[in-house]
Amino acid sequence: MRIQIRHALPALVLALASAAVPAQQTVYQHDFSSTAGWPDSDSSGDLSAVDTVVGGEYLISPLRSLSYALAPAPVRAPGADMAVESDVRLDASNPDSRAGVACRVGDGRNFYAFNLIASGHFEIVRVREGEAEFLARGALGFDPARGSRVRGECVGSSLRLLVDGIELARASDTGLPASGGVGLLSLAPVVASTNAAFDNFALHALGGGQADSGLATRGVDATPPASFGAGGGMGGGGGVLPALEDMAVHADDGSGQPGERRTLFPAGRQQVFVVLDFAAPARASLRAEWFAVRGLDEQHLLSGTLDASGQSQRVYLAAQGDFSPGLYRVEVHADGLLLDQREFSVY
Numbered sequence: 001m002r003i004q005i006r007h008a009l010p011a012l013v014l015a016l017a018s019a020a021v022p023a024q025q026t027v028y029q030h031d032f033s034s035t036a037g038w039p040d041s042d043s044s045g046d047l048s049a050v051d052t053v054v055g056g057e058y059l060i061s062p063l064r065s066l067s068y069a070l071a072p073a074p075v076r077a078p079g080a081d082m083a084v085e086s087d088v089r090l091d092a093s094n095p096d097s098r099a100g101v102a103c104r105v106g107d108g109r110n111f112y113a114f115n116l117i118a119s120g121h122f123e124i125v126r127v128r129e130g131e132a133e134f135l136a137r138g139a140l141g142f143d144p145a146r147g148s149r150v151r152g153e154c155v156g157s158s159l160r161l162l163v164d165g166i167e168l169a170r171a172s173d174t175g176l177p178a179s180g181g182v183g184l185l186s187l188a189p190v191v192a193s194t195n196a197a198f199d200n201f202a203l204h205a206l207g208g209g210q211a212d213s214g215l216a217t218r219g220v221d222a223t224p225p226a227s228f229g230a231g232g233g234m235g236g237g238g239g240v241l242p243a244l245e246d247m248a249v250h251a252d253d254g255s256g257q258p259g260e261r262r263t264l265f266p267a268g269r270q271q272v273f274v275v276l277d278f279a280a281p282a283r284a285s286l287r288a289e290w291f292a293v294r295g296l297d298e299q300h301l302l303s304g305t306l307d308a309s310g311q312s313q314r315v316y317l318a319a320q321g322d323f324s325p326g327l328y329r330v331e332v333h334a335d336g337l338l339l340d341q342r343e344f345s346v347y
Contacts, residue, residue, distance in 0.1 A: 037074030
């Protein structure tokens, strides 16, 4: 079950509030002395990833770039409220490589991921129909190559990530259907750049609920671009704004127009588009603010404006410049109010 990341929402680190710990009942445990029902590429011939047991650890090494290699567990939770945990060791040559645990796994294209990132960060991600949306993100403070215990909890709308017993992030989301599937996963921005090792997997059924929290801050290291220009397209006007159905970051199609929808871009001089699809032709004054994100700090790069005339349901704004590796954020305002925001990475 391999899925490609195509779309990402803003990475937010949620301020943590106290919450009741739900009752726990262990459903399944495995020490990976054998595959015992887990995917095994040695026997299946799967060419999209290497997943097998070596030396008492379960290894996942994606063989397709920008794709999650998801290994579903051979058991399921009895309900949609669960905790999944495993020892995770991430050995990667690319700082954007990821490894972690997954809960509420549906058909392999829908799940919540609780990841460690080789750059020394963590994240909670919702993957829906193959598109990844970041719900929480922050700094670990250590190298994930050393190995740590990762636990992801899904209880009602509450999602919680713990590493070595310490709660790092919490998010609230209702975007996925109830499912008892769980698994392990890894992601490689570049083919064969990621080796993730897992051990001592455990699945617990949970009961009760947890409180959601509210404050947000952002953070991942990035080097700002050297120079930029901004632009927009399809517009002219101002007025009542219809519902926003979708907003995504796109690459240039080679002719100065939005092309492929992406969240990962190669470094270098290029034009990056933020494209907005409305439920009806949009008429409003739009403004895009572009930022380079560095830890808990952000550097404002430029602003772009567009007066949408009410003649099109799709509008776009663009940033052009020399993008160096790191994390970037774009937020779009409509008639002076924040409409939505997206993040993208450059490697």
